[in-house]
Amino acid sequence: MAGAPIAKTVLTSARPAPPAHPAVRATLIVLAVSFLTIFILLPLINVFVQAFAKGWEGYLAVFWPPSPPEGATLTAVQTRKLAEAAVQTSRTWSAIGLTLQVAAIVVPLNIVFGLAAAWATTKFQFRGRALLLSLIDLPFSVSPVVAGLVFVLLLGRNGIFGDWATHLTWPDPFSLRWVGFENGFPLAFARDFTGVIFTPLAIVLASIFVTFPFVARSLTPLMESQGAEEELAALSLGASGWRTFWKITVPNVKWALLYGVILCTARAFGEFGAVSVVSGHVDVNDTMPLRIEKLWNEYNNQAAFTVASVLALLAVFTLIAKTAIEWKTARDLQQQHQGQAQ
């Protein structure tokens, strides 16, 4: 899990142990490999096979509907089908756009929080530090549906801040447009939202909740083991706090930070339960996972798998990056040990 210190799970070559009976060994290997194949490899391969069930053209048609041959006269049925395909692809694109926008807000916020929380909990000792660390971990043990539910109970129509939240009007930050100097200020928001629950703001809040601990938890073990010696040295040489942070702390933890950011992004892209609860099942509030569910429920399996294949590819990339960072951290640690030994 994200809380586990990185580089712990890197496999060294198998340790010399009393040799097991070859039959036992073979049975166990076959059991483990078939378990992993059935439960991980097969489902993963299935995503891509189903996504390409109609070939490349079918795959691309989920994003770009085929254009009618030029000059051909279309029957009424063909025209309707083309219009339908255009609506479907525009919904898919809107889901992709919303997912990216949500991640673009959630991930930076959690990076700032993660850095602040890791700094406060690892460079200082104070009363209640252990409690604070457990509270930061809390969202990991809350069901995604409950994570959505709490925001509905807080900001929904009958919620605690419901009266205030349902009348809250806020501009869509991604609708900022250049409007020229006629009205004075040249930038303006093209779109406003009213309310919180069943709008993209609720999706942002729910996503923050479920991705909350990732950055902080991947930073704390490393920063705790590194201690504050280098920062103290920099400070005693007259560097300012900010300068120390940027020049010493951030470079020291950059790989752990990247690791946390990757996990946080992957979860923000893929969160389903919490987002589903606060989205109100409205098409404009669909993120990619919600879009997958709708396509599946419309029996459009190939399109559902096509959108899913994008997320699965992202998951594969996440794993590759994670493995690479683990190897790098393990190598750095090894070099450090060798340096100390000499």
Next chain:
Amino acid sequence: MTFETEFAREPVAPAPRARSIFRRRTTRVIPGLPLTLGYTLFYLSALVLLPLAALALKAAQMSPAEFIRVISDPVVTASLRLTFFASTTAALINAVFGLIVAWVLVRYDFPFRRLFDAIIDFPFALPTAVAGLTFASLFLKDGWLGGLGPRVVAGVNALAGWLGAGPLLNPTALDWLTFPYTGQTAGIVIVLVFVGLPFVVRTVQPVLLEWDPEYETAARSLGASPLTVFRRVIFPEILPAWVSGVALSFARAVGEYGSVIFIAANIPGKSQIAPLQIVTRLDDFQYAQAAAIGVVLLAISLLVLLVINGLESFSRRHERAAV
């Protein structure tokens, strides 16, 4: 107390005088505690604690009798029972196979070992909706596993015909391979095994890596059988990690929603898991009922968390006592 923390609380404060109670009494060398701690507490309170408090408050507004009435509604108890049963079964399957996988990955060398080690974390990285989608399609009638039955039957019968015998198998003999789709609970258990798979492996693996095989060699040289060595020497060592891995995978399964709703039939009272009950209640604007079920789910996960923390502190004390 470590070196750096002693430095962080440098005791150069002047003796507090009556008039200087508003002055900072200690000087910390490392700056930024008020800023970072303040921001951390603000962010945590606003985005996690306040919403969770809303849940507690909503549930507290109900009288105990009302709460019990909601929870003992047959549809709700059925969903809680199903969630509990499916999560326990999945956690037990993961307990067995997770241990085998961790053991094999650490102890034996085989082709693609590194690849298999890397893909263990895949359930963490893959969005649950994608997991549910692909498992559901695997067990459809024309899916790879669900559609395996007719194909195997056809193959066997063709072979038998070629050998001059009559058809061996009834055409529907292997239709049970779609079982996760026709039998609801099996499908739920299968996706819960998937989402909980990494926990057991990833908690047991580090312990096995740290384990010094010398003890094993010693036990073997004293005449113990391999099974006895595992049972009496190795297993007690990995037991705390194993139990907390199983507990984590159980806790994850209890709250899982995204993957399950794709594969389950979601019939109220039969194949609806507890999180789906919450969603259903919310869609009907029954907020108090949803909150009550949410409190039960939250209580289960917090209980599991407490058990894990207890186990960890137990094994830490145990270690210290051994040293």
